[in-house]
Amino acid sequence: MKIDWAALGSVFGVSLVATVGLVALFTLGIAGLSRREAASTRGESAVAATAGAYACFALCAAAVAYGISLILG
Secondary structure, eight states: OOOOOHHHHHHHHHHHHHHHHHHHHHHHHHHHHHHHHHHHTTTTOOHHHHHHHHHHHHHHHHHHHHHHHHHHH
């Protein structure tokens, strides 16, 4: 049995980048929602923060759906 170390390293690198990217995207969504809450307590509008947060969550959901489709397909 021979292990293809280059392929294993490639899979590790892509998995690491995808995981960090997905966590960062979700964190941006949470930060956007907290900015919305802070703006509402001050009586300001935070439409951009809310739209950005929802966009981040939508991208997270799309990435998860794509991963599931790769597993099932």
